[in-house]
Amino acid sequence: MKGNLNSFWAELIVEELIRCGVDHFCITPGSRSTPLVVAAARNAKAQCVICFDERVAGFYALGYAKAANKPAAVITTSGTAVANLLPAVTEAHIDKVPMFLMTADRPEELADTGANQTLRQTEIFAGFLRWRHSLPCPTEAFGPEAVLTTIDQAVFRTHSLGGGPVHLNCRYREPLEPCEPYIDEKQTDKINRWTDSGDPFTSYQETQLCLNEKTLDSILGAIKGEERGLLVIGGLKTSVEREKILALAKKLRWPVYADITSGLRLNAPAASGIRYFDQQRLSSEFNQAARPSVVLHLGGRTTSKRL
Numbered sequence: 001m002k003g004n005l006n007s008f009w010a011e012l013i014v015e016e017l018i019r020c021g022v023d024h025f026c027i028t029p030g031s032r033s034t035p036l037v038v039a040a041a042r043n044a045k046a047q048c049v050i051c052f053d054e055r056v057a058g059f060y061a062l063g064y065a066k067a068a069n070k071p072a073a074v075i076t077t078s079g080t081a082v083a084n085l086l087p088a089v090t091e092a093h094i095d096k097v098p099m100f101l102m103t104a105d106r107p108e109e110l111a112d113t114g115a116n117q118t119l120r121q122t123e124i125f126a127g128f129l130r131w132r133h134s135l136p137c138p139t140e141a142f143g144p145e146a147v148l149t150t151i152d153q154a155v156f157r158t159h160s161l162g163g164g165p166v167h168l169n170c171r172y173r174e175p176l177e178p179c180e181p182y183i184d185e186k187q188t189d190k191i192n193r194w195t196d197s198g199d200p201f202t203s204y205q206e207t208q209l210c211l212n213e214k215t216l217d218s219i220l221g222a223i224k225g226e227e228r229g230l231l232v233i234g235g236l237k238t239s240v241e242r243e244k245i246l247a248l249a250k251k252l253r254w255p256v257y258a259d260i261t262s263g264l265r266l267n268a269p270a271a272s273g274i275r276y277f278d279q280q281r282l283s284s285e286f287n288q289a290a291r292p293s294v295v296l297h298l299g300g301r302t303t304s305k306r307l
Contacts, residue, residue: 030077058088
C-alpha cells in the first residue's frame with residue numbers, strides 16, 4: 001500500500017509531544033484514532049497505557065498529572081467517545097491540572113450529515129479548556145512545520161494560567177490502517193533541522209505568576225505582629241512549594257490547617273498542626289477559642305466545607 005500523510009502527521013504529533021515532555025499516553029479503543037495509536041505504539045520513548053473506557057482514561061490522566069505535575073495525552077476515537085471525557089476535563093479545569101486531549105475525528109464534510117460517530121467535537125468542552133484547535137485532514141497544503149508548531153502551542157497552553165486541559169481535534173480520512181509514512185522531500189526539507197536536533201520545533205519561555213510589591217506589602221502589613229493568625233494550606237503541586245510553606249509555618253508559629261490535597265496534613269509542625277480540623281469545627285468551644293484575627297490561605301482550594 002502506498003504510504004499516506006495520516007501516518008506521517010501522527011508520527012510528527014507523537015514525537016513532538018515527547019520532545020515537549022508529554023511522554024505518557026492513555027489510549028482507548030477505536031478505529032478513527034488508529035494513526036495516533038500506531039504512532040504512539042511505535043515510538044520507543046512513549047509510555048502507553050491501554051484504557052478500555054474513555055472515562056477511565058480521563059481520570060487516569062488527571063491522577064497522573066497530579067502526581068507527576070505534567071500532562072498525559074489522552075487518545076480517543078470520534079463521536080460519543082469524546083463526550084465521555086467531560087467529567088475529567090471539568091475536574092482538570094477547576095483544579096488547574098494540565099491535560100492533553102487528542103480526539104480523532106471524521107472529515108469536515110461528514111459533520112451534520114448523520115454519519116456514524118460524528119459530532120461537533122470541538123464544542124463539547126467549551127468553557128473548560130485553556131486552548132482548543134482542530135487540525136484538518138492531513139494534506140500537503142498544510143506543512144509539517146505547521147503541525148509541529150501546533151503541538152508546541154498546545155503544550156505551552158496546558159501549563160498556562162496555572163495549568164489546565166487543552167483539546168487537539170485530529171481529522172483523518174481513510175485508509176486508517178498502518179502503512180509506511182508518506183515521504184516527500186518538499187515536506188521533509190522544511191523540518192530537517194528539527195529531525196536532526198532532538199528538540200521541540202518551537203521553544204516557549206515558561207511563564208511565572210508573582211505578586212507585585214504593593215500586594216506583598218499589603219500581605220505583610222496584615223500578618224505582621226499578629227499572634228492569633230491561622231495558616232490554611234490548600235492544594236500544592238510541587239515539593240518545592242511544600243518546603244517553602246513549611247518554612248513559613250515554622251516562622252509564623254500560627255495554628256496550621258493543612259488540607260489533604262496539600263500533601264502536608266501529616267507533616268505540618270507538630271506543635272501547631274490541626275489534624276482534625278473538620279471534626280473540631282463542630283465544637284462551639286473550639287470555634288471560640290480558635291477564632292483567628294487573620295487568615296493566610298496559601299495553595300489551591302480546600303476540600304473542607306466547614307472551613
